[in-house]
Amino acid sequence: MPPIPLPIPTSLSDLLLAMDLIGVFVFGLSGGTLAVRKNLDLFGVMVLSLAAALAGGVFRDLLIGAAPPASLRDDRYLLAALAAGFAAFLFHRPINRLGKPVMVLDAAGLGLFTVAGCSKALAYGLTPLPAALLGVMTACGGGAMRDLLVAEVPRVLREEIYAMASLLGAAVVIAGQHLGLPPVPVAVVGAAAVFALRVVSVLRGWSAPRAPGS
Amino acid sequence: MPPIPLPIPTSLSDLLLAMDLIGVFVFGLSGGTLAVRKNLDLFGVMVLSLAAALAGGVFRDLLIGAAPPASLRDDRYLLAALAAGFAAFLFHRPINRLGKPVMVLDAAGLGLFTVAGCSKALAYGLTPLPAALLGVMTACGGGAMRDLLVAEVPRVLREEIYAMASLLGAAVVIAGQHLGLPPVPVAVVGAAAVFALRVVSVLRGWSAPRAPGS
Amino acid sequence: MPPIPLPIPTSLSDLLLAMDLIGVFVFGLSGGTLAVRKNLDLFGVMVLSLAAALAGGVFRDLLIGAAPPASLRDDRYLLAALAAGFAAFLFHRPINRLGKPVMVLDAAGLGLFTVAGCSKALAYGLTPLPAALLGVMTACGGGAMRDLLVAEVPRVLREEIYAMASLLGAAVVIAGQHLGLPPVPVAVVGAAAVFALRVVSVLRGWSAPRAPGS
Numbered sequence: 001m002p003p004i005p006l007p008i009p010t011s012l013s014d015l016l017l018a019m020d021l022i023g024v025f026v027f028g029l030s031g032g033t034l035a036v037r038k039n040l041d042l043f044g045v046m047v048l049s050l051a052a053a054l055a056g057g058v059f060r061d062l063l064i065g066a067a068p069p070a071s072l073r074d075d076r077y078l079l080a081a082l083a084a085g086f087a088a089f090l091f092h093r094p095i096n097r098l099g100k101p102v103m104v105l106d107a108a109g110l111g112l113f114t115v116a117g118c119s120k121a122l123a124y125g126l127t128p129l130p131a132a133l134l135g136v137m138t139a140c141g142g143g144a145m146r147d148l149l150v151a152e153v154p155r156v157l158r159e160e161i162y163a164m165a166s167l168l169g170a171a172v173v174i175a176g177q178h179l180g181l182p183p184v185p186v187a188v189v190g191a192a193a194v195f196a197l198r199v200v201s202v203l204r205g206w207s208a209p210r211a212p213g214s
Numbered sequence: 215m216p217p218i219p220l221p222i223p224t225s226l227s228d229l230l231l232a233m234d235l236i237g238v239f240v241f242g243l244s245g246g247t248l249a250v251r252k253n254l255d256l257f258g259v260m261v262l263s264l265a266a267a268l269a270g271g272v273f274r275d276l277l278i279g280a281a282p283p284a285s286l287r288d289d290r291y292l293l294a295a296l297a298a299g300f301a302a303f304l305f306h307r308p309i310n311r312l313g314k315p316v317m318v319l320d321a322a323g324l325g326l327f328t329v330a331g332c333s334k335a336l337a338y339g340l341t342p343l344p345a346a347l348l349g350v351m352t353a354c355g356g357g358a359m360r361d362l363l364v365a366e367v368p369r370v371l372r373e374e375i376y377a378m379a380s381l382l383g384a385a386v387v388i389a390g391q392h393l394g395l396p397p398v399p400v401a402v403v404g405a406a407a408v409f410a411l412r413v414v415s416v417l418r419g420w421s422a423p424r425a426p427g428s
Numbered sequence: 429m430p431p432i433p434l435p436i437p438t439s440l441s442d443l444l445l446a447m448d449l450i451g452v453f454v455f456g457l458s459g460g461t462l463a464v465r466k467n468l469d470l471f472g473v474m475v476l477s478l479a480a481a482l483a484g485g486v487f488r489d490l491l492i493g494a495a496p497p498a499s500l501r502d503d504r505y506l507l508a509a510l511a512a513g514f515a516a517f518l519f520h521r522p523i524n525r526l527g528k529p530v531m532v533l534d535a536a537g538l539g540l541f542t543v544a545g546c547s548k549a550l551a552y553g554l555t556p557l558p559a560a561l562l563g564v565m566t567a568c569g570g571g572a573m574r575d576l577l578v579a580e581v582p583r584v585l586r587e588e589i590y591a592m593a594s595l596l597g598a599a600v601v602i603a604g605q606h607l608g609l610p611p612v613p614v615a616v617v618g619a620a621a622v623f624a625l626r627v628v629s630v631l632r633g634w635s636a637p638r639a640p641g642s
Contacts, residue, residue, distance in 0.1 A: 047585055159255070
C-alpha cells in the first residue's frame with residue numbers, strides 16, 4: 001500500500017492529527033446525538049457516531065484504492081468516534097444545547113476534512129475534478145451516511161450552505177496545486193475558506209439555490 | 215491496475231464511448247429531475263445526477279477490485295453526469311414532459327450498461343453467475359442509489375420489467391462467451407434484447423411477478 | 429490476492445463451509461420474507477435475499493482490501509442466497525410461521541459470521557479494535573442493508589440484543605488471539621457465546637440500553 005507522500009514536517013503532522021481527531025469527535029457527536037433523538041439503542045448510537053465521523057473518509061479511501069481505509073489502520077480514529085458516541089449517549093442534552101459551539105467546531109471539521117480528502121486524492125494520482133469531488137465526499141459523506149441510516153434524506157442535499165462551502169475549499173486546493181503553490185499554506189487557506197463561508201452562511205441564514213420553478 | 219482487455223477496434227471504441235456517455239447523461243437526467251421533484255438544492259441535484267449516472271459502475275468496479283473506478287479516471291463521465299444535473303436543474307419541466315423519448319434513451323442506457331458491466335466482470339476473471347449479477351448491478355445500481363438518497367424504496371425492486379430486461383442481456387453475454395462467439399456482435403444482440411424487452415414492457419404495461427398470496 | 433491463512437484442517441473446513449452456507453441461506457430468508465411483506469416483485473425479493481445474506485461479508489472484504497469479495501469467487505454463496513430468495517418467494521407464509529426455528533438458525537448464523545469476519549480481519553493484519561468491528565459488521569451488515577433497501581431504520585440499531593451478542597463473540601476471538609490460544613476452539617467458544625446470548629435475550633425479551641432521559 002503506498003504511503004501518502006504529503007511533504008509535511010513532523011510537528012505540523014502532529015498538529016494535523018490532533019485537528020483531524022477533533023474533527024472526528026465533533027462529527028461523531030452529530031451522529032450520536034441524532035441517534036439518541038431517533039431513540040436508537042446504545043449500539044445504534046455508536047454506529048451513527050462511527051458513520052458520521054468516518055464514513056466520508058472510508059468512501060474516499062475505497063474509491064481511490066487505499067483499502068483498508070485510514071480509520072481502520074490507526075485505532076485513534078475509531079476511539080475518537082466511539083468516545084463521541086459515549087459522550088452523546090450520556091450527555092446528549094447539554095450537547096444539544098451547545099448549538100453554536102458545536103456548529104463552529106463542525107465547520108472547522110468540514111474545512112479540515114475537505115482539504116485532507118482532496119489532497120489525498122491528488123496524492124493518489126487523481127485529476128482535479130474527481131479529486132475535488134472526493135474532497136467534498138470526505139467532508140460530507142459521513143453526514144449523509146448518518147442521515148441515511150435513520151432513513152432520512154441527507155440534510156446536506158437539501159439545506160443550507162454546507163457542501164458548497166466544502167466545494168470552495170476543494171477548489172482552493174486544486175487551484176493551489178495547479179499554480180504550483182506550496183501545499184501547506186494552500187491547505188490552511190482552503191480550510192479557512194470553508195470554515196468562514198460555512199459559519200457566515202449559518203449566521204446569515206443563507207441557503208443553496210433551488211431549481212427555478214420547482 | 216490492469217487495463218480492460220476488450221478486443222475492440224478504435225473506431226468502434228469511440229462509438230461505444232459516445233453511447234456510454236449518452237447513457238450516463240440520460241441516467242443523470244433521471245437523478246436530477248427526481249432531485250428537483252424532491253425539492254433538493256443545487257448540490258442535491260448534482261449528487262443525485264452523479265449517483266444515478268455513475269453509482270452502478272462504481273459499485274461494479276469496487277467489487278471486481280478495479281479501484282479507482284472508471285468514472286474517476288476519465289473526466290468525461292463526471293462531466294456528462296454534471297451536465298445532466300445542470301440540465302435537470304434548469305429545464306426540469308420540459309424534460310419531465312419528454313416522458314417517452316427519455317424512456318427510450320433510458321432503455322438504451324440500460325442495455326449498454328448491462329452489457330458493458332457484464333463484459334468487464336468477465337474480463338476481470340469472474341465466473342458467469344457473479345458476472346451476470348454485476349452486469350445487472352451496473353445497469354440498475356445507479357437508479358437504486360438515486361432512490362435510496364431520497365429515502366425511497368428503489369423503484370427497480372418493486373415496479374415494471376427493468377432489472378429483468380437487464381438480466382436477459384447479461385444472459386446473452388454469458389451464453390455468447392460460453393459458446394465462444396465473437397464478443398462484439400454478442401454485445402450488440404445483448405444490448406438490443408434489453409432495449410426491446412424494456413420498451414415493449416413499458417408500452418404493454420408488463421410487470422415482474424409478485425409472490426403468490428402476498 | 430493473499431489467501432486467508434486459517435490453520436484449519438480440510439474436513440473441518442468442509443464443516444465450516446456447510447455451516448457458512450446454512451448461515452447464508454437463513455440470512456437470505458430474512459431478506460426474502462421482508463421483501464414479500466413489502467410487496468416487492470421477484471427481482472426485489474432476490475435482491476433483498478442477496479443483500480441480507482451477503483452484504484456484511486462484502487463490506488468486510490471491501491474494507492480489508494480483499495476484492496473481489498469471497499461471495500463473488502465461489503458460486504455456492506450466491507446460489508445459497510438465491511435459493512433462499514426463491515424459497516421466500518414461494519413459501520413465505522410457512523416460513524413466517526416458523527418464527528422460533530428461524531430465530532435459532534439466525535442466531536447460529538450470527539455467531540458464525542461474527543467469528544469468521546473477525547478472524548478474517550485479523551488474518552489480513554488488522555488490529556483488534558477494527559477487527560472486532562468488522563466481525564460485527566460481517567454479522568450485522570447484511571441485515572442493516574436489507575432494511576435500508578426498504579427505506580427503514582435498520583432493526584439492529586434500535587431493537588433487542590443482536591449486535592451486542594455479536595460483539596461478545598468478537599471479543600472472545602480477540603481475547604483468544606491475544607492469549608495465544610488455538611484458533612479453532614476459540615472460534616467455537618466465540619460462536620457459541622453469540623448464539624447463547626442471542627437466544628436467551630430473545631426468550632427473556634432483553635433489550636440493549638437506551639440513552640438516559642432520551
